Amino acid sequence: MHNDIQEVLYSQEAIHQKVTELGAAISRDYEGRNPLVICVLKGAFIFMADLSKNISIPIELDFMAVSSYGNSTRSSGEVKIVKDLDVSVDGRDVLIVEDIIDSGLTLSYLIDVLERRNALSVNVVALFDKPGRRTVDLNADYTGFTIPDAFVVGYGLDYAEKYRNLPYVGVLKPEIYSS
Numbered sequence: 001m002h003n004d005i006q007e008v009l010y011s012q013e014a015i016h017q018k019v020t021e022l023g024a025a026i027s028r029d030y031e032g033r034n035p036l037v038i039c040v041l042k043g044a045f046i047f048m049a050d051l052s053k054n055i056s057i058p059i060e061l062d063f064m065a066v067s068s069y070g071n072s073t074r075s076s077g078e079v080k081i082v083k084d085l086d087v088s089v090d091g092r093d094v095l096i097v098e099d100i101i102d103s104g105l106t107l108s109y110l111i112d113v114l115e116r117r118n119a120l121s122v123n124v125v126a127l128f129d130k131p132g133r134r135t136v137d138l139n140a141d142y143t144g145f146t147i148p149d150a151f152v153v154g155y156g157l158d159y160a161e162k163y164r165n166l167p168y169v170g171v172l173k174p175e176i177y178s179s
């Protein structure tokens with residue numbers, strides 16, 4: 001698994017430090033509001049687990065599974081809800097937790113769905129942002145790292161369902177997905 005990585009971009013320690021900072025900023029901004037924090041599965045599962053431990057105010061958690069990449073390194077352009085939320089967002093302050101923003105299609109679709117369901121506010125925290133690949137105009141409210149245009153894996157992020165369990169984030173060797 002480690003042999004398939006061309007370059008480590010962010011170590012476990014660097015990610016831990018950033019997640020701590022994001023948790024502190026969210027705790028400050030949402031003081032007194034009891035937000036519904038939504039994890040976008042599968043990619044955000046590790047980020048959600050670590051981030052939630054660094055949020056010091058009361059929150060509620062829910063999970064949504066959304067997929068558009070399948071076994072490719074490019075978005076299919078079709079965002080599918082594989083698992084929906086268990087609770088209503090009507091009148092709630094919602095914080096979407098995403099691992100990465102690439103084309104922006106997943107988040108623009110999700111934000112639209114949650115706004116149409118009458119969420120009071122919809123904000124986004126994304127650990128990684130790849131602005132060079134955007135096809136829709138979209139920015140996170142909280143961003144961890146801005147990264148170059150390369151396909152990255154680890155810390156929840158996959159290629160064809162593999163590498164999610166790498167503890168760091170790295171660039172996958174192109175021969176892995178072009179072979």
Ligand SMILES: O=P(O)(O)OC[C@H]1O[C@H](OP(=O)(O)OP(=O)(O)O)[C@H](O)[C@@H]1O
Binds near residue numbers: 040043075104106
């Ligand atoms: O900005 P975008 O181009 O839409 O890309 C970002 C989305 O793509 C990935 O999900 P994927 O569809 O691979 O599902 P997964 O989380 O189960 O891996 C990633 O986890 C984000 O949710």
Ligand SMILES: [Mg+2]
Binds near residue numbers: 043069157159
């Ligand atoms: Mg994926």
